[in-house]
Amino acid sequence: MMIRIWPLMACLLFAVSCKSQKGTTGTPDRYNTQVDSVLALMTLEEKIGQMTLYTTDWESTGPTIRKGYQEDIRKGTCGALFNSHTVAFTRQLQDIAVKESPLGIPLLFGYDVIHGYKTIFPVPLGESCSWDLAAIEQSASIAAAEAAAAGLHWTFAPMVDISREPRWGRVMEGAGEDPFLGSLIARARVHGFQGDHFNGTDKILACVKHFAGYGAPIAGRDYNTVDMSERTFRDIYFPPYKAGIEAGARTIMTSFNDLDGIPSTGNKWLLEEVLRKENNFTGFVVTDYTSINEMVNHGYAADDKHAGELAANAGVDMDMQGAVFQRYLKESIAAGLVSEKQVDEAVRRILRIKFELGLFKDPYKFSDAQREKAVVFAPAHLQAAREIARKSIVLLKNEDKVLPIANGKKIALVGPLVADRNNLIGEWRASGEGEKSVSILDAFQERAARDGFTFTHAKGCELTGDVTTGFEEALRNAQTADIIIAVVGEKWNMSGEAKARADISLPGMQEQLIKELVATGKPVVVVLMNGRPLTIPWIAEHATAVVEAWLPGTMGGLAVADVLFGDYNPSAKLTMTFPRHVGQVPIFYNEKNTGRPFDPNNGYTSRYLDMPNTPQYPFGYGLSYTTFTYDSMMVARKDYSFSDTIIATVNIKNTGSVAGEEIVQCYVRDLVGSVTRPLKELKGFEKIKLAPGESKKVTFKLTSKDLAFYTADMTFKAEPGAFWVMVGPDSERLQKKEIRLVQ
Numbered sequence: 001m002m003i004r005i006w007p008l009m010a011c012l013l014f015a016v017s018c019k020s021q022k023g024t025t026g027t028p029d030r031y032n033t034q035v036d037s038v039l040a041l042m043t044l045e046e047k048i049g050q051m052t053l054y055t056t057d058w059e060s061t062g063p064t065i066r067k068g069y070q071e072d073i074r075k076g077t078c079g080a081l082f083n084s085h086t087v088a089f090t091r092q093l094q095d096i097a098v099k100e101s102p103l104g105i106p107l108l109f110g111y112d113v114i115h116g117y118k119t120i121f122p123v124p125l126g127e128s129c130s131w132d133l134a135a136i137e138q139s140a141s142i143a144a145a146e147a148a149a150a151g152l153h154w155t156f157a158p159m160v161d162i163s164r165e166p167r168w169g170r171v172m173e174g175a176g177e178d179p180f181l182g183s184l185i186a187r188a189r190v191h192g193f194q195g196d197h198f199n200g201t202d203k204i205l206a207c208v209k210h211f212a213g214y215g216a217p218i219a220g221r222d223y224n225t226v227d228m229s230e231r232t233f234r235d236i237y238f239p240p241y242k243a244g245i246e247a248g249a250r251t252i253m254t255s256f257n258d259l260d261g262i263p264s265t266g267n268k269w270l271l272e273e274v275l276r277k278e279n280n281f282t283g284f285v286v287t288d289y290t291s292i293n294e295m296v297n298h299g300y301a302a303d304d305k306h307a308g309e310l311a312a313n314a315g316v317d318m319d320m321q322g323a324v325f326q327r328y329l330k331e332s333i334a335a336g337l338v339s340e341k342q343v344d345e346a347v348r349r350i351l352r353i354k355f356e357l358g359l360f361k362d363p364y365k366f367s368d369a370q371r372e373k374a375v376v377f378a379p380a381h382l383q384a385a386r387e388i389a390r391k392s393i394v395l396l397k398n399e400d401k402v403l404p405i406a407n408g409k410k411i412a413l414v415g416p417l418v419a420d421r422n423n424l425i426g427e428w429r430a431s432g433e434g435e436k437s438v439s440i441l442d443a444f445q446e447r448a449a450r451d452g453f454t455f456t457h458a459k460g461c462e463l464t465g466d467v468t469t470g471f472e473e474a475l476r477n478a479q480t481a482d483i484i485i486a487v488v489g490e491k492w493n494m495s496g497e498a499k500a501r502a503d504i505s506l507p508g509m510q511e512q513l514i515k516e517l518v519a520t521g522k523p524v525v526v527v528l529m530n531g532r533p534l535t536i537p538w539i540a541e542h543a544t545a546v547v548e549a550w551l552p553g554t555m556g557g558l559a560v561a562d563v564l565f566g567d568y569n570p571s572a573k574l575t576m577t578f579p580r581h582v583g584q585v586p587i588f589y590n591e592k593n594t595g596r597p598f599d600p601n602n603g604y605t606s607r608y609l610d611m612p613n614t615p616q617y618p619f620g621y622g623l624s625y626t627t628f629t630y631d632s633m634m635v636a637r638k639d640y641s642f643s644d645t646i647i648a649t650v651n652i653k654n655t656g657s658v659a660g661e662e663i664v665q666c667y668v669r670d671l672v673g674s675v676t677r678p679l680k681e682l683k684g685f686e687k688i689k690l691a692p693g694e695s696k697k698v699t700f701k702l703t704s705k706d707l708a709f710y711t712a713d714m715t716f717k718a719e720p721g722a723f724w725v726m727v728g729p730d731s732e733r734l735q736k737k738e739i740r741l742v743q
C-alpha cells in the first residue's frame, strides 16, 4: 500500500502543534521532528529526487538537456521545478506531485523573479542608484507578492555579485561595485522577498547568488575564470553574500565560475567552511544551471558522475537541471564515494524549507486564481514601479539648466527608444509583458493631451545596424524644435546572462545620430536606457544634458517624463563607475594608491599615455535640478578608542530654487595598514530632502568595526593608527578630517 505524506502530514502537524502548545518552543526542533518523520519513509531514489530541480518546457534560461519532468514528478524523482508559473500550471503540476507520486511530497516552484514578476521595476543596477533601501525592499516585496500569487515559492534572487566589470552583461542584475552599499541592498532585497516569516501567502524564498565571485570574470566575459586573493574575496566580494545570509536568505546558488582553481559548485571550502561553518548558513545550496556537469569542461571532474560526487561532497544540496544526482548519485553511494548521510543532510535541509513554507500543510497555499487576478499588475504596484523608476534615474549633465523642459518649448523626440515598450523592461523580465509597459512616447502623448502642447517624434535609426535613412526625418523635426530629446541605448537583451560586450559604447548609428542633432545647434538632451555603464565621452562633452534612465521597467516612460518635465527632481547617484574608455576597465572608486600614484609632473607614475586615469563619471555621482552646498565638515575630536563612536557632521544647504534630495556620502581611508588599503571606502550615507534655502546637519556615526578589514594575518579587525574620514556628494568631491584610532 502506498503511504502518501501530504494527508499524513496534516495529522502529524496537528500532533506537533498540540505538543508545541504544551510548551515545546524553538522552531528548529519542531521542524526536525517533522523532517525526520518524512525522511524515514523515503527511498534513496526519492531522497535524490528531492535534490533534483528541473526546468519545465515553458521557458528556457539555459541549455535544455532533458524532457520528461512530469514523469519524474510522478515517480517522486524530482522535488522542485523552475520556469513554471501561473496558478493554473503550478496547480496542475502540484496535483501530480501530491496525488500521484509515491509519497506525495509537495513540489517547490522557483523562477527568476529578478526585478518584478509582471509589474517590472527598473533593472536592479538602476534601482540601486536610488540608494533608497525602503524603495528597494518594497520592489522586492511587490515582486514576491505577485510571484506568490502566481503559484511561486522561490525566486532566484537577489543577485548580490559585486562587479567592477561593465563589459559583463550581468551587472544589470546587481547593485554595482561597492560592498557596503551592496550589502545593505542585499539585505533589503532578501527581506523584501522573504519578510520575517512565511506565514502568509505573499512572501517567497530568496536565493542569494551566485556564490561566489561570479562578478569578476576575466576580461568581463560571462562564465570566465575568476582569480582573486582570499583577501579581496573577503573584503570586497563576500560582504553582500554575508549580508544576504544574515538577513535570513534560506537558499544560496553556486556560481558557474571557478575561483582560485576550484569551480564553485565543487568548492568545499566555500560551501562548508565559509558558508556553513563561518556564517552559520542553515538553508540549502542549489547549483546554477548544469554547473555540476560543467565541472567536466572546467577540467576539474573526469565525467558527470565524478562531477556529481565532487558537488555532493562539497556540500551542494540541489542539482539544477544537470540530472547528475538523479543519474549517478545512487551508484556513487553504493561505491562508497558519497555517503548516504551526506544525502540525508541535503534532503533534511530541503524538506525543512518545504515545511517552513507551509507546503506540507497546504501544497496549494500559494495557488489561488482569484488572488492571482487581483495581485498581478495591481494599480498600487504600477504606481510603486513608477515611483521607484523615478528614483533610479541619474542626471549626469545639465548645462544651462536645460532641464526640466520649460513650458512652451517646441520638443522633438528622437531616437530608437522613443516609442519602444519592449526594451524598457530589460532582461530577466520574468513574466513581464513588454507591450504592456508605458513608452516615452505614450507618456509624452498623455501629457501633451493634458497640458496642451505638441511635439514631434521620429525614430532616426535602429538600436543596432548601420542604416541612417531615418536621420533625415529626425533632423527635419529637430530643425523646427527648441529642444531635442534623444532617447538612445542598448537593446533589452544586450545585458544579462551571456551578454558581455567588448565595446560598451552606444551600439549602431545612435552616436552618429546624436552628433548630427548636436550639429543643428539646438540643445540636445540625451536620455540613455541601458543595462550597464556605457562609454559616452563625446556625448558627455557635447550634449547639453545627459539623463541615465537605465532600463526603467513597466512604468519607465512615465518616470522619464516625470523627470524631464520636473515633476520629479532627480536624486539618484551612480553605483558603478562610468569609464571614459573600455581600456580603463576594471575601473572602480575604491582602488589602492600604488607606489607611484599619478603625478602630472612625473612620467614614471601610474598613468595612461592617451587618457586620464579618472572616469567619465565616478561612483556616487549624480546631479539634481537644485544645488547643494556643503559647509566644512567636523569631527567630534581627533583620538578615539576601539569602543568609541566616531562622529562626523556636515551641514548641507539647498541653494537652488526647488526642493531636492541629496545623497550625502561618508568614506574612510586607513592611512597605514598591515596590508595596503583602498584610497576610500564608503561607510555611510544619508538621503536628505531639503526645501529651497533649507539646511540640515547630517551626522555619521562610525565605530572601529567600520574601520576593520582582513589584516595581514587574515583576522578581521581594525588596526590602530591614522584614518581619514571623508564626506561629500560623490566619491571624488570629498572633504576630509584626520582621526586616530588608539589602543
Ligand code: NOJ
Binding pocket: 061, 062, 112, 156, 209, 288, 289, 497
Ligand atoms: C542561469 C543563471 O546564471 C541563474 O542566475 C539563473 O537563476 C538560472 N540560470 C535559472 O534560470
